[in-house]
Amino acid sequence: MSEKNIGKRSGFVTLIGRTNAGKSSLLNFLLGEKISIVSHKVNATRRKINGIVMNGSDQIIFVDTPGLHESGKLFNKLMVDVALKSIGDADLILFLASVHDDIKNYQNFLKLNPKIGHILVLTKIDEASQEKLAKKITEYSKFHDKFLALVPTSIKKNICKKPLLDEISKNLPEHEYFYNPELISTTNVRDIYRDFILEAIFDSVSSEVPYSTDVLIDKIVEKEELVSIYAKIITDTNSHKGILIGKNGDAIKRIGIKAKKLISEFEDSKIFLKLEISIKKNWKSDKNIIKKSFVY
Ligand SMILES: Nc1nc2c(ncn2[C@@H]2O[C@H](COP(=O)(O)OP(=O)(O)OP(=O)(O)O)[C@@H](O)[C@H]2O)c(=O)[nH]1
Ligand SMILES: [Mg+2]
Incomplete structure (x- = not known):
């Protein structure tokens, strides 16, 4: 391996999860810049968008995707297709579930049998009591052999930004930067x-x-x-x-x-x-x- 590669990790991380789980908000939060559409209404994200975060000497390229949901409509099916296809192109998946979401959403994701590893991100923890949060973590912990890590977050309370970035970095391959480190996105x-x-x-x-x-x-x-x-x-x-x-x-x-x-x-x-x-x-x-x- 050439010297410039040493210690440098770089890769693509797809954000996946139910609509409204907080994927786009998390991307903006980690990027420190508002780039992705956010709404309290469901199905806000329709198109893939990326954001590039430098975490120390590592380059993380986040890919935000439309929320997973069931619908018979062609337009919605195409949205879900965009999300599922991004799983195939990634080095790592962040599966997002809000503290309010049913664990079934995560079980459905596991049924997709993703070939790459994933970190489970529990979002909106500012909206849950300590008891509710502990209960949720216990529920998800039953699947500890499926995920690489479980990270509880809140963008409202600024919880776990750096630990999450470090956990992601740790799980990326050693690779030269894909993009100029000055860039924040390659989306048009x-x-x-x-x-x-x-x-x-x-x-x-x-x-x-x-x-x-x-x-x-x-x-x-x-x-x-x-x-x-x-x-x-x-x-x-x-x-x-x-x-x-x-x-x-x-x-x-x-x-x-x-x-x-x-x-x-x-x-x-x-x-x-x-x-x-x-x-x-x-x-x-x-x-x-x-x-x-x-x-x-
Ligand atoms: N209280 C709280 N609200 C949050 C947090 N993260 C996101 N939200 C809110 O959750 C709602 C949905 O956020 P989005 O980021 O649009 O969710 P999404 O997963 O991208 O949704 P789709 O694009 O529809 O799939 C917005 O109203 C956000 O402000 C959080 O940490 N705490
Ligand atoms: Mg979104």
Whole structure:
């Protein structure tokens, strides 16, 4: 082994788990940067996104995936496919379960018979009493021969960030860096922007509308201190378009302000954002559109 390899570990770590377990939040937390879409509503993440964390001399490439769930709908099945496929490409899996989740989700994951090792991450422990947490840990400990480690975490209380990173590093192969250590992600900025706009939609309008909606980035123009983004929000019906616009245009204004804030914090730059809403009936069944929705 060459000298530059010594002591250096580097590899891909897929975040897997039920929808709402806190995968995207954990990625942002470990990265120390908001990059991935987070919502209290289920099925927020639709596309794969990565974040690169340097832990001492080790490089960890986290891959955030859509939440595992059951659904007969094509769009949802494709989301789960994205997640399952990422298992195959990884060196290590982080399986996330929140303190509220039933252990059955973990048992279902074990049934997939993953060929690579996994760390079990128990999330949202700030929301559980000591008793509940102890009970959960005892439940999961029955499977101690299946996981490499069990790490309880909370992003709200900043619990176990460094121990988790060290546990991950320990389980990665010795390998040269895959990417320049200065990089925080190799995900296309278009996909990051569209998810920020989608997060603003999740945040701003009532429950079912975000699921009938997606975002396409038409154009990005970077000039000196200003990044101009032209995006299209597609939705399926006139009534959903009406909700996205809102009374006196209030909703679309809110969406624009939130999305601009997320993008400008990420870019550390001034942002001009032009949003246009377009109706595409049954877009979730339109192969040309959903092809653009999934990043494998
Ligand atoms: N109290 C508490 N809430 C958390 C914690 N981590 C995540 N959350 C919340 O849990 C919700 C879901 O978080 P996400 O990160 O979007 O979950 P996800 O697993 O990526 O969900 P999908 O993308 O739908 O699969 C959000 O409202 C987060 O703020 C935590 O440590 N403590
Ligand atoms: Mg997510």
